[in-house]
Amino acid sequence: MKKLIIFLTFFLLSTGLQAFALEVPTVSKDELKAKLGSQDMTILDVRAGRDWSSSEFKIKGAIRAPGNKIAEWSKNYQKDQELILYCA
């Protein structure tokens, strides 16, 4: 019983922390529409492989930056630059 309580505590803590980590700023469709064409913002399409090639919906002007190669492309952008990433 003791082991079970310890396990559940760890499980809840780890999932709880994950939930906090997932809190990233998001933009709505309308907010993005209003920003389109702005020089200060870059849209990155993070889909790769079939996820990208099978999709009909691709934002015009978006740059392909596969999510599994973040280390490679993240160097090309400054930390204060506004980047909008989309995957669906």
Place this chain on the structure above:
Amino acid sequence: MDSLILQTKHSFFLSLALGAGWLLSPESLVITGNSSGHMTWLTLPVLAIVALLFGLTARLLQQPQLSSRKGEEFTLLAEFTGTIPATALTIASSLPLIVLSATALLVTSGYTFNEVFLYWFPNFGFAFLLLAILTILQFCPEKILHRAQIFFVALAAGGLLSLCLLGFVKIGGATSQQVAELPTHFSWATIAPLFLLFAGSTLGSNRERPFLLPIAATVLFALWIVISLSYVTPDRLISSTIPYMTAARKILGDPGRQIMGAVVISGTCAAYTGLMLAARRLLATIIDSKSGSQLFSIKMQRWLLPTLLALITAILMATGLAGEELLEVLLRAALMLWLLHHIFLCISALVWLKKDSRLPLAGGGATLAMVAALFSLFISNAEHTKILIFSFSMLGISTLLALIWLTINKRRNHSAKEQETQ
């Protein structure tokens, strides 16, 4: 032995449906769209020639001197290469193709369903749901499976045909300037992918009408190529990853997308079921040729094989292979292995017929053209090292499986003989 799976005489519609699965898949539509962008109007005669070559090789394999042989294609191949290489090549050319094409096509169907029909339905959820339905279908009696295959093929071909007709009506029957435009790229590298359209078509059960499928495919694709070039620029067809959807949207707007959505999903079902039926038939011929247990044969092809392949496909989808560029390379390699197997079958037939001093020149020429196409596919692909590694790995694993199976079979036969003598 499950007699139905080895049956070679089928109705007209079933003959068409068994071989046409892969032909109507979204992958084939991408190959056709990109090729028509590269070669414009020249795609039509090239497609007709490729179809003719497949018809000639299918006719070569159904020569009366060969068709009387037990186990059909497999026995023919085994006599030329030996049992283990023949078993290995047969497994390596069919099973990886099913798994990889299923992974790719199901994900494409998932995206299509999500973007065309129901935005709120998760694309991956649909891909897994479709895989489950198609796997359950494999457990059904052959009659139901064959009817389902006819339905999938009819739906995909009907959708494509209706889009062509509606497109012609909309432009008043006149084709645009783009059809008459000169091809921008015309080489072996742009011709060779068209050979991959016919994957699995000759592995079908049709032995009586070798030219039926090539003629039907040429007519349907010729209409689609003309209509695509009438509505979409060649540059757009080359650059698009979904040229079929681009053309459908241009032809009919949203209703066009919905018709194409149905074509993509039914084409995926047709490709999976068609390739699976072909693989089951091949497996049955391998087991039959070595006098394997009848019960083992039926269990293997009806339950074990579809379950195992669906499980591997599900694992590949869940681990995100569809989101990797590697999938495209592996799928291309699997298709090339299929072409290699077909070439070996043709060479085996030619060698056998030569013993009878009856070498069919047309069949020999068609085989030679396929060797050239395979070589071109390999050379023109930037990832040929990965293709080689994958191909040899698959052949190696298949050889190991063949050795294990032959050993089990030998022991089983030995113990059966011992029991008989006792």
